[in-house]
Structure formats: C-alpha cells, structure tokens
Amino acid sequence: MEVLPYFNLKGLMDLELAKLDGAEVSKISEINGEETTVEKTYSLKEWKEEFEAFYSADINTPALALSYLTETEGEYLIHRLLPEAKGKVKEIRIKYIKEYPVSVSIKTTDKNLFFSTTTIGEFYISQANEKLDHYTLETSQKVWFLDPTHIKISGVVK
Template sequence: MKMKYYLSSFVLLTMICSCSNISKDGERIEAAYFPIKEFTEVTAENLEGKSLIKEVNINGEKQKVNTTPNSEEWLKELDFFVKADINNPSLAQSYHTERSEMALIHNLKDGEKGKVKRIVVKYLEGNVKEVSFRSKTENPFYSSETRGVMIFHSESGKLDQYSIENLQEVVFSKPNKMIISASIVD
C-alpha cells in the first residue's frame, strides 16, 4: 500500500514538473498556471478501488449515492475540475498570479475573457491541501456559475472530499441549482 502511495506521488510530481514546453532555443518554459487538468487526472487514477458517498441536491431534492467508481467513472465525477484548466495558449497572459508558501491564486484579469474566473491552490507543508475554482458564463439569455473545491487529507495527501455548486439561470425560467457533496472512503 505504501509503495502504491509513493509511486502515485512520484507520478504526480513528474506530471506537474513536466507540464512545460521547450522553446526554440531549447529552454524549458513552465506551464503558466497550476495544471489542474493533469492534477485531477492523477487524483482520479489514485482513487481506483475507493468508495464514494455522494449527496446530490437539485433544486432542493436530495439524493444520496454510495458507489465504488472505476478510474473512468472517477474522471467523470471530477470532470468540472478537468474543465477548469486554464493552461491554454490563448489564456497565457489572461490571469494575475499570486504566490506564497501557503497558496497559489490565479485571478482572471479585468477585461480578459475566460470562463474560469479564479483558481486557488492551498498548501500545507508543501503539499496540496485544497484546490478550488470559480467559473462563470454569461450571455443575454443564459448565465451559469460553478464553484468547486477538492480537499485533501493532510497526512496521506489523498482526496478526502469534494463539492461542486452550480447555478444556471435561463431567461423566462426558474433558476436551477445543483449542489454535490462527496466524501471518499477507503
């Protein structure tokens, strides 16, 4: 079990470190922002064999689900986080980044266009403790706002729980609100 943990940690670190490009001069260019897509994919792989207890609340109607997803199903569960990736050449200069020992924050700059408005990565003793995002899409007829957070166990570094909140408003319709709260069980 420990070997699997160390191996998955090594793979995760390798993926994060390798998220860079090589310039024409042969210099490494790091990914501009936190690689949330790759991070989430590795997290999903590490959840293979784990059970999921999930509560889905859609406009006040609650449903509780207990299941043991495979890695493909885990990716579907965490798809909102995969879609929050901002490492795209067209967004390379669109976000203001703040770094500290405790957090990495990417905020969409004023006047820039992008669905993802903010990504926050919190660290504890150098390890990822929490990853959250906020995205918003608007046009004259429709608006959608999504917030998501993944919380990692402080000792094992594995995903412990996550939640996603989505509000959709369409002209001439009632707003739809969905809240997913989930816990991972060994």
C-alpha cells in the same frame, strides 16, 4: 518537461484520481432543494466524469497565457482572471502545506443572452493518506424564461 504558465490542475487531477480508481464515495446530490444520498464505487472513468468541472477549469492554453494575475497569499497560490480578459474560469485557489497542494477551489461563470451559469468547486486532499478526501461542487443555472436551477454535490471518499 513542458513549463506551464499556470498551476497544472489537469495534471493534479490525473494524479489524484488515479489513486481513487475503485474507491467508494458517499455522495449527496441536491437539485433545487431535493436531496439524494448514494454510496457508489467509481471507476477511474467515472471519477473523471465526476470531476469534469475541474478538468474544464484548466487555464493552461495559449489563448489564456496572459489572462490571469498570479499571486500568493500565505499558503495559497491564486490565479485570478484579469478584469480586461475574457475567460470562463474566474479564479483558481490552491492551498499548499509543505509544498504539496492540499485543497483546490475553482470559480467559473458563463453568460450569454439566453443563459448564465456559475460553478464553485472545491476538493481536499488528506495529509494523512495523501488521497483526495472530500469535495463539493455547486452550480446555479439560469435559462431565459425558466426558473433558476441550483445543484449541489458533496462527496466523501471512503
């Protein structure tokens, strides 16, 4: 088995989402203050699309091997982008209870001359049934000359 320099977020996502294949979610989507609520059953493929922000926050690449400071604070394992390093993922924070991750939060930013975007995401794993329980994703995007767009998604797995 390959030893990775950082927490295996992609591996955890694959493991947890496989448990949710065919599960129903109650989801609230808010775009610029306009809210929509849906209840939907997701296939594994749809779950992976829903959690794409977490998949794309994987920092286990050779280019990022020395880009993060890893530390523990109580029950948290934290990977923070070093000030001099370049990377979209600014922080990954994993909370452990009894050596098993029970929550993961990410913060990513991307900025260039024409746009900027920030995404903050969190998901929680129930200790009772050891399945992903609920999640939130919040994104703010600003494109040059346009008003900012704010998107917030909250989901509760049934």
